[in-house]
Amino acid sequence: MALGEAIARRRSVRVYSSEAVELWEVSRLLWAAQGITQSAEGLRSVPSAGALYPLEVFLVAGNVRHLPIGVYRYRPQTHQLLGVHQRDVQSELSLAALGQHWVADAALVLIIAADFQRTTAKYGQRGIRYVLMEVGHAAQNVYLECTSLGLGTVLVGAFYDDQVQAILQLPPQEEPLAVLPIGRL
Numbered sequence: 001m002a003l004g005e006a007i008a009r010r011r012s013v014r015v016y017s018s019e020a021v022e023l024w025e026v027s028r029l030l031w032a033a034q035g036i037t038q039s040a041e042g043l044r045s046v047p048s049a050g051a052l053y054p055l056e057v058f059l060v061a062g063n064v065r066h067l068p069i070g071v072y073r074y075r076p077q078t079h080q081l082l083g084v085h086q087r088d089v090q091s092e093l094s095l096a097a098l099g100q101h102w103v104a105d106a107a108l109v110l111i112i113a114a115d116f117q118r119t120t121a122k123y124g125q126r127g128i129r130y131v132l133m134e135v136g137h138a139a140q141n142v143y144l145e146c147t148s149l150g151l152g153t154v155l156v157g158a159f160y161d162d163q164v165q166a167i168l169q170l171p172p173q174e175e176p177l178a179v180l181p182i183g184r185l
């Protein structure tokens, strides 16, 4: 799909079919969100102030073929998933997002978290806005890759931070900022 067509067709989608999502599609989505695109310098798919890369992407796998249910952390440097735990947390995550049922219904959920300190250490208070801009870049890439793959997503910004942090077992310095449920149309 041409980029212009993906931009034109992009929509927030809150109803998904029960079909599984393929592992190669998840690979594409993670790469779109934070993948390495220039390995010598470690530069990524989205711009980052000072190339400091404060974002961390997590995957909650529910119905992904050949991937056990559970929570994973994406490691861009090697394009790998690191297991966090293998509990089924999608219902809990949906409740933490004020009961938005599309979070429970999705085949998978991507969560974008940020360690603000990585950017504010260099840019001070101004770094906060830089990190928030970067989350927008990453989320839009996920939206456009979904559109191109025939998947649907919606950026969920309404959730209890502390609950999402606990469900994903995030270290205290990593704050969840965006929840993206994803499923086949």
Ligand SMILES: Cc1cc2nc3c(=O)[nH]c(=O)nc-3n(C[C@H](O)[C@H](O)[C@H](O)COP(=O)(O)O)c2cc1C
Binding pocket: 010, 011, 012, 013, 014, 100, 154, 155, 156, 157, 158, 159
């Ligand atoms: C920062 C932000 C937070 C959002 N939070 C939610 C949310 O919690 N739940 C939801 O269903 N949609 C949420 N949305 C999606 C918007 O409702 C959606 O983008 C808007 O209605 C425009 O529709 P479109 O994305 O299809 O163009 C959010 C969007 C943004 C940018």
